[in-house]
Structures are given as structure tokens and as C-alpha cells.
Amino acid sequence: MSTIRIAQLSCGTEYSGVQFEIESAARAVGAKIVYPDVSYSQVKEALDRFGFKPKSTQLQLMIARAMSLADRKFEADAVFITTCFRCAEAALVRNELRRFIQENTRLPVVTYSFTERLKAAQLLTRMEALVTIVTRKELLARERQSGITAGIDSGSSTTKAVIMENNKIIGKDWTPSGAVVVETAEQVLANAMKEAGVEMKDIEAMGTTGYGRFTVGKHFNCKLIQEELTVNSKGAVWLANRQRGEATIIDIGGMDNKAITVRDGIPDNFTMGGICAGASGRFLQMTANRLKIDIQDLGAMAVKGNWANAKMNSYCSVFGIQDLVTSLGEGKKFEDVAAAACHSVAEQVYEQQLQEIDVRHPIIEVGGTSLISGLVKAVGEVLGEEPIVPPHSQYIGAVGGALLSSGFL
Amino acid sequence: MSEQRETRILMISPDSKLTPDQLVRAVHAMVPEISIKETCYGCLVEGTRETVKKVVEQVRQIYRNEVFSKRRGYPQGDPRRCRAQHGTRPGFTQLEAEWECLPLIQYALNEIDAGNGAYEVPAEKKPIPVKEMKDICEAYR
Amino acid sequence: MKVFIDPPNSMVLFDLVERFGHEPLSSMAVIQEKIDNIEVDMPPMNVTLDDVVRGLKYAGVEVPSGIRGRMSLWGPMIEAADAAIIIDNAPFSFGCVGCDRSNELTKYLIHRRGIPALTVKYPTDEAEAKIMVGQIKDFLGGLKQ
Numbered sequence: 001m002s003t004i005r006i007a008q009l010s011c012g013t014e015y016s017g018v019q020f021e022i023e024s025a026a027r028a029v030g031a032k033i034v035y036p037d038v039s040y041s042q043v044k045e046a047l048d049r050f051g052f053k054p055k056s057t058q059l060q061l062m063i064a065r066a067m068s069l070a071d072r073k074f075e076a077d078a079v080f081i082t083t084c085f086r087c088a089e090a091a092l093v094r095n096e097l098r099r100f101i102q103e104n105t106r107l108p109v110v111t112y113s114f115t116e117r118l119k120a121a122q123l124l125t126r127m128e129a130l131v132t133i134v135t136r137k138e139l140l141a142r143e144r145q146s147g148i149t150a151g152i153d154s155g156s157s158t159t160k161a162v163i164m165e166n167n168k169i170i171g172k173d174w175t176p177s178g179a180v181v182v183e184t185a186e187q188v189l190a191n192a193m194k195e196a197g198v199e200m201k202d203i204e205a206m207g208t209t210g211y212g213r214f215t216v217g218k219h220f221n222c223k224l225i226q227e228e229l230t231v232n233s234k235g236a237v238w239l240a241n242r243q244r245g246e247a248t249i250i251d252i253g254g255m256d257n258k259a260i261t262v263r264d265g266i267p268d269n270f271t272m273g274g275i276c277a278g279a280s281g282r283f284l285q286m287t288a289n290r291l292k293i294d295i296q297d298l299g300a301m302a303v304k305g306n307w308a309n310a311k312m313n314s315y316c317s318v319f320g321i322q323d324l325v326t327s328l329g330e331g332k333k334f335e336d337v338a339a340a341a342c343h344s345v346a347e348q349v350y351e352q353q354l355q356e357i358d359v360r361h362p363i364i365e366v367g368g369t370s371l372i373s374g375l376v377k378a379v380g381e382v383l384g385e386e387p388i389v390p391p392h393s394q395y396i397g398a399v400g401g402a403l404l405s406s407g408f409l
Numbered sequence: 410m411s412e413q414r415e416t417r418i419l420m421i422s423p424d425s426k427l428t429p430d431q432l433v434r435a436v437h438a439m440v441p442e443i444s445i446k447e448t449c450y451g452c453l454v455e456g457t458r459e460t461v462k463k464v465v466e467q468v469r470q471i472y473r474n475e476v477f478s479k480r481r482g483y484p485q486g487d488p489r490r491c492r493a494q495h496g497t498r499p500g501f502t503q504l505e506a507e508w509e510c511l512p513l514i515q516y517a518l519n520e521i522d523a524g525n526g527a528y529e530v531p532a533e534k535k536p537i538p539v540k541e542m543k544d545i546c547e548a549y550r
Numbered sequence: 551m552k553v554f555i556d557p558p559n560s561m562v563l564f565d566l567v568e569r570f571g572h573e574p575l576s577s578m579a580v581i582q583e584k585i586d587n588i589e590v591d592m593p594p595m596n597v598t599l600d601d602v603v604r605g606l607k608y609a610g611v612e613v614p615s616g617i618r619g620r621m622s623l624w625g626p627m628i629e630a631a632d633a634a635i636i637i638d639n640a641p642f643s644f645g646c647v648g649c650d651r652s653n654e655l656t657k658y659l660i661h662r663r664g665i666p667a668l669t670v671k672y673p674t675d676e677a678e679a680k681i682m683v684g685q686i687k688d689f690l691g692g693l694k695q
Binding site for chain 3: 011012013014015016017018019020023054055056057058059061084085086087089090114115116117
């Protein structure tokens with residue numbers, strides 16, 4: 001297999017001391033970072049054509065490099081667009097170039113805004129997904145599961161297992177992730193097999209994803225060990241029966257959120273966030289704990305409430321929750337407070353992540369948090385469109401794993 | 410190490426008839442113990458700071474206003490900067506742009522050498538007063 | 551005298567300052583110091599987190615990291631300079647000088663130091679080139695050794 005060439009369009013990476021980390025992440029997944037060659041005269045021409053003339057010349061160079069990719073003057077397999085966090089000029093260019101690349105090429109693209117603290121590990125999943133999309137095109141095109149296969153999603157909050165046979169789910173289970181990922185995985189797999197009425201020897205192939213995928217994959221000798229961006233996308237479109245055409249997948253996870261746009265079930269752009277607990281499922285868990293209610297009840301309660309009645313002055317998982325407690329002290333209804341918590345998470349996902357992609361329709365909301373009806377309602381309100389929540393929406397990773405691993409049979 | 414090694418870009422003005430090959434041969438004849446790499450725009454020279462200084466002085470004597478020079482941070486053939494590794498680095502475009510400008514600088518230096526260096530800085534142009542603009546607009550009404 | 555050039559990687563300015571008998575302070579020199587440091591292995595430039603943190607001297611944490619990283623390299627040069635020459639509207643400012651905000655801050659820091667500084671306009675024709683080169687020659691000639 002030849003090395004995957006990821007074209008980097010960037011500003012500030014060298015002077016932020018992160019170029020080395022970017023290249024390390026690419027190398028770790030068998031890819032190589034390349035810069036599209038452009039000449040000075042091409043820069044001038046590209047700016048005229050693109051119509052956006054940033055003051056910073058490195059951003060001008062990014063535009064010319066993107067143009068060179070669009071014109072097929074430079075060959076690459078994927079595109080990584082990255083600029084300094086907090087630079088307004090760069091953020092504008094980053095987003096417009098991402099759109100331009102998507103409109104003019106079929107290359108998968110990921111955007112990222114970095115700080116000087118960026119480490120290669122933070123980029124690994126993104127880089128791995130770019131490589132998967134390029135190298136596993138045929139596997140990702142798979143729309144039907146065949147034989148008897150299992151999928152395990154070893155996530156940061158919960159571990160899920162699914163058994164599938166002839167394109168149907170015949171067994172499933174989930175549990176909060178324990179300290180030893182293999183033990184938790186064994187437990188959910190055993191329960192799922194019990195429900196399915198199959199034994200280990202019946203399982204023809206296994207696929208795994210999520211944070212614990214490498215450990216779990218090695219333990220079970222999985223045929224497929226793959227990052228959650230591509231696996232979850234496949235699981236989501238299978239569950240929602242939207243395998244063809246376009247869609248946006250929103251997965252608000254326990255530790256990080258994913259917003260993925262797909263074309264025929266294959267991601268072509270995605271963002272992953274994970275620096276703020278206030279924008280994650282963890283925030284809702286913390287809210288439920290603080291309100292001394294069950295997380296399952298939080299969603300139903302929120303649906304009945306009005307977020308506007310319980311003002312939150314902060315998105316933060318510490319201060320924001322304090323605001324909610326204060327609201328309760330002022331005599332506000334539990335329902336309103338629960339709605340405010342859901343609205344806060346939805347608003348943050350919208351502000352932080354959905355700005356980095358072009359939302360395509362339909363919107364499919366998945367992951368454990370999609371079971372919290374109040375959050376789904378809040379996401380719908382913020383986006384102005386009700387998301388589709390497919391059945392078994394928390395099992396996307398496991399379903400994706402079972403579906404894709406059957407491709408190895 | 411920094412005190413020891415100096416790498417220089419010698420760039421020929423596009424208006425000069427000098428070729429990179431001729432420049433390289435001339436530099437070779439100037440000093441021993443210098444490493445030279447011919448490039449499309451001229452050459453890269455590398456040696457101790459003292460040696461490189463001698464080269465630059467002599468180049469400026471012989472090809473007075475035709476060859477320009479600046480230091481380069483990276484040594485010759487450094488893979489961290491090499492174009493073959495992963496494409497051009499952004500500084501390449503800068504060099505290209507400045508290369509296009511060299512004939513103008515060459516002209517100005519020649520004029521100074523010829524005793525025609527007198528210049529007058531033109532007064533800065535200012536936007537016309539709003540009143541004047543208003544009158545112009547109204548004249549077209 | 552030590553003359554800071556802006557853009558700090560400009561070949562034209564580097565050459566003219568040296569040609570007229572002074573020492574140009576350029577980004578190439580500081581980059582050489584960084585990349586020749588064999589104790590650091592962070593290619594391509596060996597700019598590290600510590601450098602970016604040092605840049606806090608020039609710009610706060612709310613300022614993008616690329617600006618702070620640049621300023622940590624150029625700031626000390628501006629502090630060491632006896633004079634400065636700035637090309638105001640250089641159409642070429644790629645590479646080290648790709649960030650316009652850093653370039654604006656650099657110009658301001660030169661101004662704040664109060665050292666003799668000349669601002670010239672990038673020429674578009676021969677007459678303007680004569681003005682630019684003439685101004686630079688006169689400015690450098692007027693600096694006391």
C-alpha cells in the first residue's frame with residue numbers, strides 16, 4: 001500500500017511548535033503530510049479567483065494551495081486544514097476553504113484549530129479516519145451485514161456490544177465502562193450473545209471501535225479495529241436506514257462530540273470536540289447527579305420545561321451547574337432547569353462544532369445522549385430542524401463494527 | 410555551531426546576463442573550502458562565517474549590483490527544508506517574489522553608482538475633502 | 551550598527567543593509583540558532599512549547615499561538631537593534647512573515663523602542679526604486695558607527 005498523502009493547508013503551525021506533532025500523528029497512521037506546491041504568480045491568481053483576500057500572506061498561500069488541489073495540479077488523498085485557535089482571520093479562511101475543497105474535490109477533509117499545547121495523540125483519531133476513508137473505500141461502501149458478526153464499542157463512558165445476523169440485530173447490551181476495558185467488553189459481549197442465543201464459536205468476525213479499540217481488538221482478535229468516526233457513521237446510516245445520499249450525524253458523547261457529514265454513509269468532513277465537559281454528555285450526567293435525579297428522567301423532564309425560565313450565565317460544567325442550582329433555590333421548576341441544561345449543551349455543540357461543517361439534511365442524532373429526549377428537542381430547537389433518532393441509537397459504534405467486520409468474511 | 414557555519418543565498422537579478430553556472434565557477438575560484446550548490450536563481454554557498462564573508466565581498470566587487478545575498482538559516486540539503494520532502498515551504502514564494510523585484514533594486518543601485526542617485530519623496534496623497542466629493546457628485550446629478 | 555529589518559526575512563533589505571556597511575538582524579539568523587540546537591528534535595524549526603510560552607512577554611494568552619511563537623523569536627532581536635528599516639507595503643511577506651497581526655505588532659514594538667527607524671514604500675517602478683534605495687542608503691549612512 002502506498003503512503004497516503006494528506007495535504008496540509010495551514011497557518012501558524014511551525015511558529016506554534018505543533019508542526020512536528022501533526023507530522024507525527026500522520027506518520028503513526030501510515031500517512032504523510034505534503035504541501036501543495038504553488039508559485040508566487042499562482043498566489044496572485046488564486047486570490048482573484050477565490051475572491052477573499054486575507055491580510056496574512058500565509059492564509060493567501062493556503063488559498064493558492066487549495067486552488068492547486070481543486071485544479072488537480074497537485075495530487076493528494078485527503079486534506080487537513082488547520083490554523084491557530086482564536087485567530088478570526090484564519091477561522092474565516094479555514095471554513096471557506098473547507099467548503100471550497102468539498103465543492104471542488106472528492107477529497108475527505110478535516111479542519112482543526114490548534115493551540116501550542118497540541119499533541120499528536122489529539123489528532124490520531126482524525127488522521128486515522130482520513131486514512132480509513134481513503135484506504136477502505138470498498139469496505140465502507142458495505143451496506144448489508146452478512147453471516148454472524150459482533151461489534152464492540154469501547155467508549156469513554158459506556159461499552160456497547162451488538163450481535164448481528166443476516167443484516168439484523170439479534171443481541172445487544174451496554175454498561176458503563178469499567179476501569180479494565182476488556183472486562184467490561186467481555187461482560188457486554190456475553191450478555192449480547194446470550195440474548196442472541198449464540199456462542200463465541202458461532203461468531204464469524206468481530207469489529208471494534210471507541211477509545212478502548214486497540215486493547216479490546218487485540219484481546220478478541222478482531223478483524224476490524226477502526227476509529228469511531230467512520231464506524232459510527234456507518235452504524236448511524238444503517239440504523240436510520242439512510243445509507244444513500246447525504247446526512248449529518250451528530251454524536252454528543254461522554255468525552256467528545258462528533259459532527260460528521262456523510263455522502264452515501266462515508267464521511268467527507270467531520271469535527272471532533274473534546275476540550276469542554278460543559279459541551280458533552282458528561283454535563284448532563286453531572287446535572288442529573290446534582291439535581292439528585294436519574295439521567296433517564298432528566299430528558300423527559302426537560303421536554304416539559306422551558307429553558308428560558310432558568311437562565312444560565314455560564315456553559316461551564318462547574319459554574320453552569322451552580323447557576324442551575326441557584327435557579328432551583330429561587331423556586332424555578334425542575335423541568336425548566338433540566339431544559340436549561342439540555343439547551344446549554346445543544347447550544348454549545350452548535351456554536352463550537354456545527355460551525356465547522358455545512359449541515360446537510362437529514363440530521364441524525366445518535367449515541368447514548370440521543371436517548372435523552374430533552375437534549376434531542378434542544379438540538380432540534382437550536383438547529384431549526386428535528387433530528388432523526390434511529391432505534392438503538394446508542395449502539396451505532398457496535399452496529400458499525402458488526403456491519404463492517406462482515407466485509408472480511 | 411551557529412558561529413561556525415554560515416549558509417548564504419546568492420541570487421542573480423533577472424536583468425543580469427550572468428548564469429548560475431558562471432557564478433558557481435567564479436565562487437569556486439575565490440576561496441578554498443567552500444561548499445556550493447547551484448540553484449535555479451544562483452547558488453547556495455556554505456562555509457565558515459569568515460569564508461562566506463570573503464565570498465560575499467568579492468561577489469559584490471565583481472558582480473556589483475547584479476547579485477544579491479542573504480543568510481539562510483538551514484544548511485544546504487537539510488531535509489527539514491528540502492522541497493523534495495513534502496513540497497515547498499512558504500519562504501520559497503517569498504524568494505520568488507523578491508527575485509521579481511531585483512531588477513528595480515539593481516537599476517536604483519546603478520543610478521547611485523553613476524551619480525544619479527538624487528531623489529525626491531513625493532508628498533503623500535490624501536483623500537479629497539468630503540465637500541469636494543459632494544460637489545463632484547452633485548455635478549453629475 | 552545592528553539594523554532590524556522588516557520583513558525580517560527580506561533578501562532585498564538584508565542585502566542593502568549589509569551592502570551599505572551595517573549588520574542586518576534577520577529571522578534567518580534566529581532560525582539558524584533554533585535549528586542548529588541539537589538538543590531539540592522538533593522539525594522543521596525546533597520551535598517548542600517553551601518558545602511559545604516565552605512569547606507571552608509580547609502578547610497575552612488570548613493571542614493566537616502563532617503570533618506568540620513568532621514574537622518570541624523576533625522580540626529579542628528588536629530589543630537588540632540599534633535601528634530599523636521597514637518596508638511598509640511589501641507585497642512579498644511569505645514564510646516567516648505570513649501572519650499580518652505579528653507583522654503589525656513587530657512594527658509597533660520598533661516604534662515603542664524609539665530607535666531610529668526608516669519606513670520605505672515598496673517600489674512599483676524604477677523611479678520609486680530610486681527613492682527607496684536612496685532613502686535606505688542615506689538612513690544607513692547617517693547612523694553613527
